[in-house]
Amino acid sequence: MSTSSAPAVSLTSVSFAWPDGTPVFDGLQVAFGPGRTGLIGRNGSGKSTLLKLIAGVLTPGEGIVRTADDIGYLPQNVTLDTGLRVDEVLGIADARAALHAIEAGDAREEHFAAVGDDWDVEERATATLDQLGLGHIGLDRTTGEVSGGESVLLRLAALLLRGPGVLLLDEPTNNLDLYARRRLYAAVEAWSGVLVVVSHDRELLDRVDQIADLRDGEVTWYGGNFTAYEEIIAVEQEAAERMVRVAEADLRRQKRELLDAQVKLARRKRYGQKMWDQKREPKVVMGNRKRAAQESAGKHRVLHEEKLAEARERLDDAVEAVRDDDEIRVDLPYTAVPPGRSVLTLSNLTLRYGARVKGEFELRGPERIALVGRNGAGKTTLLRTISGDLAPVSGEVLAHVPLRFLPQRLDVLDDELSVAENVARQAPDATNNRVRARLARFLFRGAKADQRAGTLSGGERFRAALAALMLAEPAPQLLLLDEPTNNLDMASVRQLSSALESYQGTLIVASHDVPFLKSVGITRWLLLDGELRDVDEIPDDGLPAPRAPRDLADSASGTP
Structure with a gap:
């Protein structure tokens, strides 16, 4: 789990349901601390909903969400007003305008207040854009001139420039090409605060410090990156499948023992009935023996049925521990x-x-x-x-x-x-x-x-x-x-x-x-x-040398 006793984000007894009553979480307990966390889970398990609860976009029906730091949130579907300038998206437009006014000789107090201590705001913004491969985009350009992938990186640049204590990324590589992904990977590796990223991109998930697996409304933690997680899960799966085999064998044995016990009891019953019919012993003795046999038979039956029920329960538990790993089979x-x-x-x-x-x-x-x-x-x-x-x-x-x-x-x-x-x-x-x-x-x-x-x-x-x-x-x-x-x-x-x-x-x-x-x-x-x-095949550590990003007529407009 996290490496600090004072997590930056904690959710206590959080419950959330959609307006139609569909439950997502019921009493969720989870905390995120320093380091990079990869949040994984099946589609529909509530990963994006969890990020929205942390970011304050959604409000829980019950429970408490606490955040000790400023939150930066990059949603899965990024939409930008195409009329905004790049410096407005980055959140530096006012400081930049004030800086330019001061440089032009306008020494009004409001300009100094707008700049504050951020005299190198333009240099920092340009450096952040360069870090994400957006150096060719000027601060005065409008977002209508950038592609869909560039708009995702632009929103990320705004967050990096702001420097929140907690950074939440929801499927950040979905609309990024190979080149842009490499830039984002580098930004994630350089991040020193708290990071929670929802992704199915295993290259990105191999750059995190821990994996949080959201399943059935609960989070299970695994140390290491996604490759380490897969290795742990493979061992757990093998052990779980072995327990299923053991439980199945135990269930078969309990069924045989119950059947054997029923056969023995039936034989005793037939023998007792035969003795009764032939009246070879006093009636009182035979009656006592019959009652004792019935009590013994009842105890044996209950005992074996309990063992059988316990064996079935162990099998159910063992099967439950095995993950649903169904595979599509195509034989065409x-x-x-x-x-x-x-x-x-x-x-x-x-x-x-x-x-x-x-x-x-x-x-x-x-x-x-x-x-x-x-x-x-x-x-x-x-x-x-x-x-x-x-x-x-x-x-x-x-x-x-x-x-x-x-x-x-x-x-x-x-x-x-x-x-x-x-x-x-x-x-x-x-x-x-x-x-x-x-x-x-x-x-x-x-x-x-x-x-x-x-x-x-x-x-x-x-x-x-x-x-x-x-x-x-x-x-x-x-x-x-x-x-x-x-x-x-x-x-x-x-x-x-x-x-x-x-x-x-x-x-x-x-x-x-x-x-x-x-x-x-x-x-x-x-x-x-x-x-x-x-x-040639795309190598693990590089890409074919691309042409300049503005060579194609459609790259500026984001046309597919």
Whole structure:
């Protein structure tokens, strides 16, 4: 846990429920102290809600939230007024204006009050922007001129410049490209105060000092980074599964002993009845023996039933200790692409917003392509052009196999239809039983398959969208995924990796999540940076040399 006896943040007996009555926390007890904490948990476990309670954005129904320091909070969805200047976002506009007035000879007292002791405010602001790779953005620019990823870093720069005692970050790398992520990682490593970060980015989580696992409304602490956490969990899982096996064996033994006892008691009962019928002993003696036998039989039955109940309880406890580690199973032989078969041809392609594919670019099966590049380079535009959602400015896209595209927004689902109905739309000739049998492989069993898509959690919605695409007819032999791990918890990312491992078609994944890309067996790395080109595998400690951040026409506007 934290290294200090006086935590900077503490929540005591905190309860919180949404307006519709859905409970999130009931009597939560947790404290955060010095150091960097990675807050993890399944989608819907309440991680973002917990940060909002600490930041004061939400108020608990019961309990107390105490903070000993100033709080800086970076929410998951950052929105900035496009008319604001950069210095206004950084919170230094008044001090900067006063400083310029003093330098111009205006010595009014209010200017000195506005500056205070912060005479180097511009230098500090510029240094902070440089630290986050935003040195090319001037303090007088407006936020409408920066990309979505840059706006996230700009909000972070404002927090770093302010220097709060406690920094709360909610999925800060979701909209950042590989280059921007490296900058954020460095800022996190340099942070010396209290930091609580919610993230599914394992590279970021490997830079924290401790992991707080939020599960079933309680927090369990693990020392070390995410890799150390996974190692501990693996040992715990192995021990828990071993206890399940022991408890199952004990339950079988107790069932056998109860059965044996019932057989013995039945034999004694038959013998006693035989003696009674033959009246070989005095009636009083036989009556006493019968009562004693009944009492003994009752005690034995109760004893064995208690042992059986205890064995069942031990098994239940052991099963409860094993984490839900269900994996998506994809066994779709019709998605297979023979080695060397031509899958996709791009010819002299010019995309909207300026990116290009020179000459003829061909993909052959069953390649696994990682599409990387800066925010605004045109990765989403390229995938949408390949899928047919967008027409190219010039050139030709020719897909030689059936393909499917999973966009970031997951808008392939009809929210008013059930999961099963959404899948059936993509495979109209499949029987209901066939649809449900296949959905079970995506962990939608029984009533879950009948749940309306609009009520699904983030992770469930992703699984449903993936099922709708991969179970479509004809089976997709080319699968396009756009930032598939955004907003997925770690368990869902593992499930996705497992599903893609068994997919036999050609895969193109646009992602900034390098560990995820490596986990799905990428065979070819493509960099889109004005033009599409092959690059070496992304190393753990670096990136392909990027072009200047303003080379592309769409980078300033944040166009995808």
